[in-house]
Amino acid sequence: MNSKYECYISDEIEKLTSKSRFRTLQKNSEYRVNLSSNDYLSIAKNQSFIEEFNHTVTKKDYYTSSSSRLLTGNSLYYELVEEQLNVLFGKQSLVFNSGYHANLGIIPAVAGRKDIIFSDRLNHASIIDGCLLSGATIVRFRHCDYQHLEELLIEKREHYNHCFIISESLFSMDGDCADVTKLVELKNKYDAVLYIDEAHSFGVYGESGAGICAMNNMVSEVDIIVGTFGKAAGSLGAFAIISPLMREFLINKARSLIYSTALPPLILKWTLFILEKFSDLTDVRNDLIDKGIFFRDCMIKSGLQTSSDSFIIPIHIGEDQKTIEISDICKNAGFYILPIRPPTVPEGKARLRISLNTSVSYDDLEKLTKLIAGAMV
Numbered sequence: 001m002n003s004k005y006e007c008y009i010s011d012e013i014e015k016l017t018s019k020s021r022f023r024t025l026q027k028n029s030e031y032r033v034n035l036s037s038n039d040y041l042s043i044a045k046n047q048s049f050i051e052e053f054n055h056t057v058t059k060k061d062y063y064t065s066s067s068s069r070l071l072t073g074n075s076l077y078y079e080l081v082e083e084q085l086n087v088l089f090g091k092q093s094l095v096f097n098s099g100y101h102a103n104l105g106i107i108p109a110v111a112g113r114k115d116i117i118f119s120d121r122l123n124h125a126s127i128i129d130g131c132l133l134s135g136a137t138i139v140r141f142r143h144c145d146y147q148h149l150e151e152l153l154i155e156k157r158e159h160y161n162h163c164f165i166i167s168e169s170l171f172s173m174d175g176d177c178a179d180v181t182k183l184v185e186l187k188n189k190y191d192a193v194l195y196i197d198e199a200h201s202f203g204v205y206g207e208s209g210a211g212i213c214a215m216n217n218m219v220s221e222v223d224i225i226v227g228t229f230g231k232a233a234g235s236l237g238a239f240a241i242i243s244p245l246m247r248e249f250l251i252n253k254a255r256s257l258i259y260s261t262a263l264p265p266l267i268l269k270w271t272l273f274i275l276e277k278f279s280d281l282t283d284v285r286n287d288l289i290d291k292g293i294f295f296r297d298c299m300i301k302s303g304l305q306t307s308s309d310s311f312i313i314p315i316h317i318g319e320d321q322k323t324i325e326i327s328d329i330c331k332n333a334g335f336y337i338l339p340i341r342p343p344t345v346p347e348g349k350a351r352l353r354i355s356l357n358t359s360v361s362y363d364d365l366e367k368l369t370k371l372i373a374g375a376m377v
Helices: 003-018 047-054 076-089 099-110 125-134 146-159 180-189 244-253 265-275 282-301 320-332 362-376
Strands: 092-096 116-120 137-141 163-168 193-197 224-228 238-242 312-318 350-355
Touching: 047 265, 076 092, 076 238, 076 265, 092 099, 092 244, 099 125, 099 163, 099 193, 099 224, 099 238, 099 244, 116 125, 116 146, 125 163, 137 146, 146 163, 146 180, 163 180, 180 193, 238 244, 282 312, 282 362, 312 320, 320 350, 320 362
Parallel strands: 116 137, 116 163, 163 193, 193 224
Antiparallel strands: 092 238, 224 238, 312 350
């Protein structure tokens, strides 16, 4: 590497450090209460599930696929997982390696230079990157402001070939939910393709955990639903819920699917094992939702503000350094809560992002509320 470029890198690192935004890879330390993981239903460390699954593993459940799905990597478990998803959603499905892979592959496949994408301002980085790769015109509407979205649709829709509306259903940094019913209404009114990312809602909401679109009986109305296995499902990978025609199209056009080594059969078998248990996890899902309501009530009573209506609960602090300091206070008390800073969130919007899971106790939630309220003074 030449010295000029090394100086540039050093300067960029120094800028991050001076703003309290320099990040390092954290050791996976065992804190008493982990509230930074996305293992919402505590499936990933469920010893009963793990022991039951291990008894099913055979010598043919390989640790690698060694090939893409279009070559020799399309194992039987891919078909079984997709069959399970087809039943759960009542539509066709296609499995990807991760949520990032899915958004990075699907959006550029379906949208092009003569098209326009209307994207919620707080959509995930993978959605933003997928939109940029597509070459389409990108217009960001104010977060969950559907009047603003409609104003933009009226102004711009007619000038483009195809139109896409893209939103998360449960926003990962704010913990609030999109109005999927309103988005379907606008999609139909302005001849748009509706794309909903259910990464953080899949497994928790809706009948058998199918997500917010399912909870609102809107699966048939949403053109593309993306979900992940790496969060509430406690596994690895992602999927799209789509029409049979769109499935054929993506198999031929989604570059992240075509050119990536497929998921290992053993991982897919674990995913199938978990999906088959989804219908039995209603009480677990309700427990998580109840804990979200309880913790939000605790915070309100303590004078803390949050934008959340879910189990993802941000506590807005604002200053980067102050956020780091309060995070350290929480960690020292046994609560693993990481600071979220720009560019993950907008400038001046640094926060603690508390991801509840079913393992946390109500007593700990009360203790945490008092701890944070005291640190905010």
